[in-house]
Amino acid sequence: MNYIDSTVISQHQLTEDIFVLETERKGADAHAGQFFMLKAWERELTLMRPISIFKADETTLHFMYRVVGQGTRKLAELKAGDPITLTGALGTGYPVEQTTGHVALVGGGLGIPPLCQTAKELTAKGVQVDAYLGFRDQLFALDDFEPYCSNIFVSTEVGEEGYRGYITDLLKPGQYDTVYTCGPEVMMRKVAALCAEQKTPCWCSMEHRMACGIGACLGCSIRTAEGMKRVCKEGPVFPAHIIF
Amino acid sequence: MDLSTTINGVHFKNPIVAASGTFGFGDEYNELYDVSCLGGISSKGLTWIPKDGNEGIRVYETASGMMNSVGLQNPGVRAFVEEGIAKMRRFDTVLIANMGGSCIEDYVAGAELLSRADIDMLELNISCPNVKSGGMAFGIKADVAREAVAAVRKSCSKPLIVKLSPNAENIVEMALACEEAGADSLSLVNTFQALAIDIHRRKPVFNNVYAGLSGPAIKPIALRMVHSVCKQVKVPVFGIGGIATAQDVLEFIMAGASAVQVGTANFNDPLACRHIIDDLQTLCEKEGIHRWDEVRGCI
Numbered sequence: 001m002n003y004i005d006s007t008v009i010s011q012h013q014l015t016e017d018i019f020v021l022e023t024e025r026k027g028a029d030a031h032a033g034q035f036f037m038l039k040a041w042e043r044e045l046t047l048m049r050p051i052s053i054f055k056a057d058e059t060t061l062h063f064m065y066r067v068v069g070q071g072t073r074k075l076a077e078l079k080a081g082d083p084i085t086l087t088g089a090l091g092t093g094y095p096v097e098q099t100t101g102h103v104a105l106v107g108g109g110l111g112i113p114p115l116c117q118t119a120k121e122l123t124a125k126g127v128q129v130d131a132y133l134g135f136r137d138q139l140f141a142l143d144d145f146e147p148y149c150s151n152i153f154v155s156t157e158v159g160e161e162g163y164r165g166y167i168t169d170l171l172k173p174g175q176y177d178t179v180y181t182c183g184p185e186v187m188m189r190k191v192a193a194l195c196a197e198q199k200t201p202c203w204c205s206m207e208h209r210m211a212c213g214i215g216a217c218l219g220c221s222i223r224t225a226e227g228m229k230r231v232c233k234e235g236p237v238f239p240a241h242i243i244f
Numbered sequence: 245m246d247l248s249t250t251i252n253g254v255h256f257k258n259p260i261v262a263a264s265g266t267f268g269f270g271d272e273y274n275e276l277y278d279v280s281c282l283g284g285i286s287s288k289g290l291t292w293i294p295k296d297g298n299e300g301i302r303v304y305e306t307a308s309g310m311m312n313s314v315g316l317q318n319p320g321v322r323a324f325v326e327e328g329i330a331k332m333r334r335f336d337t338v339l340i341a342n343m344g345g346s347c348i349e350d351y352v353a354g355a356e357l358l359s360r361a362d363i364d365m366l367e368l369n370i371s372c373p374n375v376k377s378g379g380m381a382f383g384i385k386a387d388v389a390r391e392a393v394a395a396v397r398k399s400c401s402k403p404l405i406v407k408l409s410p411n412a413e414n415i416v417e418m419a420l421a422c423e424e425a426g427a428d429s430l431s432l433v434n435t436f437q438a439l440a441i442d443i444h445r446r447k448p449v450f451n452n453v454y455a456g457l458s459g460p461a462i463k464p465i466a467l468r469m470v471h472s473v474c475k476q477v478k479v480p481v482f483g484i485g486g487i488a489t490a491q492d493v494l495e496f497i498m499a500g501a502s503a504v505q506v507g508t509a510n511f512n513d514p515l516a517c518r519h520i521i522d523d524l525q526t527l528c529e530k531e532g533i534h535r536w537d538e539v540r541g542c543i
Contacts, residue, residue, distance in 0.1 A: 043512060046459050047305050047511050087276070218314050221296075221314075223299070227296075
């Protein structure tokens with residue numbers, strides 16, 4: 001991990017409250033499922049904000065986030081050329097190196113973005129990827145998944161497009177060698193249960209409030225079957241069987 | 245200017261100490277910068293029995309600060325002595341073992357073990373607001389604190405810092421009681437007991453209901469408490485509470501502190517301690533300060 005003085009390259013608004021921030025990468029490490037602590041303020045806000053990697057190109061990083069509070073509101077005000085500090089890449093991401101065969105990525109809501117970089121890295125090593133993306137109403141990021149996926153299944157809970165209902169209704173884990181999931185806990189719990197029935201290995205990415213983001217403060221520790229784990233360090237990606 | 249200072253016979257290369265609970269055992273921050281530049285590191289709070297800490301939300305941002313209810317998650321004194329100390333000793337900085345607890349027997353057992361270990365100082369936390377069974381009582385009543393400090397003093401051969409809670413009934417009486425009971429120095433203040441409410445759930449944010457408030461929001465109150473205590477005690481004081489800049493450090497030193505501890509600022513800026521040390525050198529030169537005793541306690 002590094003502490004990087006970076007610069008905003010672009011900001012795109014996808015929906016009423018979902019944005020994509022592009023920054024200079026400045027040589028930072030960045031792997032599927034990892035995150036950065038972002039800061040675009042001095043002491044007006046106390047904490048940095050943990051945001052997952054949506055896409056990592058050679059020279060830029062893309063972060064997709066929903067505006068939910070003061071920090072993300074400030075991030076949404078950033079424009080090209082504005083300074084931003086990045087601490088990262090942080091945490092343990094998806095085990096792309098040890099994954100082979102046919103993989104399902106199951107994302108819900110703002111759990112979808114980190115699966116895009118994941119799809120890219122899996123495809124690059126020859127893994128076949130199907131994406132199952134669950135939205136509430138408006139779709140986003142489908143074009144970003146397109147180049148890296150054999151099939152993309154879409155559901156909306158209250159929208160017009162794709163399957164009407166939960167994305168987990170479409171998933172048959174028996175067809176896959178591995179399943180990676182990221183999204184609301186209730187969705188990941190269902191994915192983990194479906195995978196357990198079929199004995200398909202499943203990895204889930206947890207979200208938690210964080211203070212330091214680097215493993216020092218224990219503000220994001222969660223109880224697992226293997227004891228207390230830091231979401232920011234041993235996670236955010238964990239084998240689903242130790243979480244659910 | 246030479247930023248170094250000596251407290252209880254222990255030499256600090258500068259008066260900046262990373263505060264307990266915000267800096268782990270130093271190794272994570274050492275990946276971002278060389279933490280040997282620090283005056284000292286106070287370890288994550290240790291207890292005799294290892295603890296998993298609290299359930300639910302543990303950290304929460306507030307205006308100019310944050311609240312925490314980590315609940316002293318730690319591997320226990322024994323694991324720290326067997327594995328943690330050697331790792332911390334890789335850093336060329338003062339090693340302070342911070343120890344909390346909920347009963348005198350555990351405090352004494354921990355102090356005995358740590359006295360035989362390779363640490364520079366022991367910081368006794370009688371003030372954690374986030375441990376349900378008793379931890380807070382030691383920090384509130386001066387008589388209870390006196391008893392705990394006296395017991396630890398007997399079994400502790402290392403310089404003993406006692407960390408005070410701002411939630412004490414009377415912070416000056418508390419400081420005097422700890423001094424009389426044998427504290428070699430004091431550190432203050434720990435977090436202020438506070439409440440955050442989630443109006444959507446109509447519930448407290450934290451499972452324990454109350455949690456500890458820290459950060460710049462508490463700095464002026466912490467400064468007042470450090471000032472009041474320094475006027476009354478003879479032992480050196482580590483000032484703590486919302487310190488985020490070199491100017492804050494000078495304020496605490498002018499209020500009477502011999503050194504400071506930086507906590508929450510590390511979360512705002514992971515390089516905060518290093519930035520403060522660099523700025524402190526410049527600021528002292530700018531202010532015409534040549535030695536700490538020219539300004540320490542000048543208010």
